[in-house]
Amino acid sequence: MIKVLVVDDSALIRSLLGEIVKAEKDMLLVGAAPDAYIARELVNRFSPDVITLDIEMPKVDGLTFLEKLMKARPTPVVMISTLTEQGAEATLRALELGAIDFIAKPKLGVAQGIEEYRALIVEKIRLAANTKVKPRIKTEVSQQLVYKLSGTEKIIALGASTGGTVALKEFLMHLPANSPAVVITQHMPPGFTTSFAQRLNSTCKINVHEVTGGERILPGNAYLAPGNFHLTIVRHGSDYRTVLSDGDRVSGHKPSVDVMFNSLAKCAGENTVAVLMTGMGKDGAAGMLALRGQGSHTLAQNEETCVVFGMPREAINLGAVVNVLPLSDLASEVLSYLQRVNAGSRL
Missing domain, CATH: 3.40.50.180 (Methylesterase CheB, C-terminal domain)
Known part of the structure; x- marks a missing residue:
């Protein structure tokens, strides 16, 4: 059974994602948190297998929570992001911090959009549950590679x-x-x-x-x-x-x-x-x-x-x-x- 924690400041998104999780026989919704503080308590209490995490949250944003989570209690995370330039930037940063994957929130008609994404959400949660979280190491090029040839054909x-x-x-x-x-x-x-x-x-x-x-x-x-x-x-x-x-x-x-x-x-x-x-x-x-x-x-x-x-x-x-x-x-x-x-x- 995959224990899933939903973290999102939108009550509608929490409800929709929660219903999707509860409808799956191999998943268990252990909680739905509106902010990072409650999420932290639920993580400590239930040790979820997968967390869906909203980037844009009050008090403590999703990236800050993710960074602390990966240091203290590495857990597979699927980000829930917006289809905006700001959302894209934050999502890419989240992936660098250790998130497994992301799902883009629909801009309009959230309820309908989430329903259409049901199969994708379920697939990505299952995938995350079977993924071992690797500690993120900052990429440093200790020795720059050299290429001594020229030409446009390769x-x-x-x-x-x-x-x-x-x-x-x-x-x-x-x-x-x-x-x-x-x-x-x-x-x-x-x-x-x-x-x-x-x-x-x-x-x-x-x-x-x-x-x-x-x-x-x-x-x-x-x-x-x-x-x-x-x-x-x-x-x-x-x-x-x-x-x-x-x-x-x-x-x-x-x-x-x-x-x-x-x-x-x-x-x-x-x-x-x-x-x-x-x-x-x-x-x-x-x-x-x-x-x-x-x-x-x-x-x-x-x-x-x-x-x-x-x-x-x-x-x-x-x-x-x-x-x-x-x-x-x-x-x-x-x-x-x-x-x-x-x-x-x-x-």
């Missing part, structure tokens, strides 16, 4: 979902300013990708952009798929360009890692190094298999360093992965491989 492709915001940040922070171009699909709603790209750009040596479509893919730059659009890569003369697609969900997601990987398999197979990182589900596995079939070097994050091993595991089971490595070793392996195969030749 592409590093990254796919991630649950836990990916922290994993991607660590990977990108290790890349030098002249790194080969990076394309990224991270499962995230619209607006959140804008804040995520800005956050990465402020901490990494390479330039990180949210894709708007039509960008020429150049070294020293990373291109992040925007929420609710698929990112595809196409050949354009002697270069590669970004193209956004407003199609249906693929592998349950939009943006989809499979869509990005499959596009690269068609136009840049041997020039691509693909990395599948932490995430729930199987998005990216089939696309990575297609990439490997076209001569790409394919890597997966290992189970020990993943928040959720779902996506890498599916790719490994398909035979799509050349090598499985800890998160801390992925960036160095990518650059080492590219230098080994003489990545400096121009198209």
